[in-house]
Amino acid sequence: MIPNACLICRCPDASTVFSYETPDIYERAVGVSEEGYRRAWVRCTRCGFHYSRYGRDPQIIHTIYDHAYRDQAGGFRRESAEATFERIVALPPAESESARRAETILMDLGELTADGVLADARDRPLRMLDVGGGNGIFVYVFRQQAGRNASDWSAAIVDPGAQGQFVERFGIGYFQRRFDDAFAAGLFHLITMNYLLEHVADPRAVLQTAAANLATGGALYIEVPDALAFQRRPPEDDIFNACHLWMFDPPALITLLSEVGLSSLRMRRTKSPRGHYALSVLAGRP
Template sequence: MSPGAAHSRSTAPGPAREDLPPGADLPTERGSCALCGERRGTRLASGPDFEYDTTRTELTLWRCPCGGVYLDPRPSHAALGRIYPDSYYAYDFVAKAGGFVMRFKGMAERAKLDLYRRYLPDGGRALDVGCGDGHLLVQLAGERRASLELHGVEFSEAAVLAAEARGLVVHRGRIEDVSLPARAFDLVIMNQLIEHVADPRAVLAKVAASLRPGGHVFVETPNLDSWDARLFRRRYWGGYHLPRHFHLFDTRTLPALARRAGLEPVALQPLVCPQFWIVSLHNWLSDLGARRLADRLFSPFNPVWLAPFTLVELVHRRLGWTSNLQMIARQGAVR
């Protein structure tokens, strides 16, 4: 039995779906399961925005009988500027993380970058959806920068400017709204993105149409099968990232979603992510009323915690229980 299956079986039935009051201080809309489109299930977790304090509204994640996990209600389009403030970590990652953390992150992600490079030929095109400040593609290109065409999708104006300063061709706006060229990219990267969008299936279908023959998409997302997801599951798990994560996946539901979007999964593997452990502890301490202390002790960029939680994640990787999950997929038949 997978950890995810055990988790699903042990989740106690929550209140009826109709009992959920929408938050009064945040513009919201109804959410539904990405896999089946239904609005039913049991309560998985609830909480406010522990990380950026953009809302005190308690929003709730639901587990659908089909296995999908979704946020309902969720922030509406009108709330996006609020829940992604200018201080959001991805918009200026390099400056916020600092030199030591970037070196640590570079060592930890070297194998992942090497894997990306195998799917990106000389003269190829790469697209990073939700590129932030563009640092990932710059790292990926390395010494081959001159032979590659690097594209990003980003809606934060500050992040767009930072990515353009690094030489990326940036498609401004949300992935749901931008127009992507057909059959254009050898490699598409979607790191910590699919969980943020209202309709993950439609987004994956758009990405599938943008792939060249033989092209691949890499999808990285929080792993509901992880050990820390089970430990902090009711409220504090860093992978919930409330109120910004609208959908969450595990080793069964992510490939199922890809197939329904016209993609064929070819590989699925656990990824080390010590930051979710740090953020989970931050959320727990914040909920005890010690927000300032939590910010000081458990910043996701705190180098004191990166090493020990990386070791924890390396142990869990052998069991498939890491905080993140990576799927590699190519174009396939819609099911």
């Protein structure tokens, strides 16, 4: 079973929290077989970090994430990315999770800049980049909320999938590629990662790339499922699905951020109306 050591502290010892005897819906969709199947959520004995150990071929996670997960997370609707986008951006802001998230980020950025914690970037428009948000919803709604706050932002998405290219019609940039160390598109004042880090094989590399692409006074926003779910939700909850590799807690995020020279400026633990426990952090170089 891999990985055989903790992502955060590299300790090999861990205790099993939940274990599964059969592939879940996402694994079945990409042909992971029942034979010899093993998967478990474990907790690092040294630092308490929760991560998934599995017997399947590690490459298969990319197949799951790029195809099965995105299709099935949409509830088997098979609706086009553009149709989903149009349906969701039409929601009134009060019903939109993206609008609330954007509002909170803009409020925090405004306060941190006014207090002098973050340097005031004088460039306009400010530049934001969303990593992995290929459905276009968050970036579109963010720019809308920024407009309501009379702040001037340009917005772009970086995502390996092609499904979000239609956003260019709305003046949103779209980089169809992986967010790796070869990514260079100028510096950004805000980089956002919503429900990305729990899926990627190497969160350190992704954070390193984010740190390298932040402008002076820039901030990185990360939102992930909260490891608190282990105490609040049953093993069969979708939050523990096979596409999730890591479940972060505040100390784990703080450790990874400090390794790339960033520190937490605002951290929140929340429960969404749909009952999901979320951990979010706005980080920067004060």
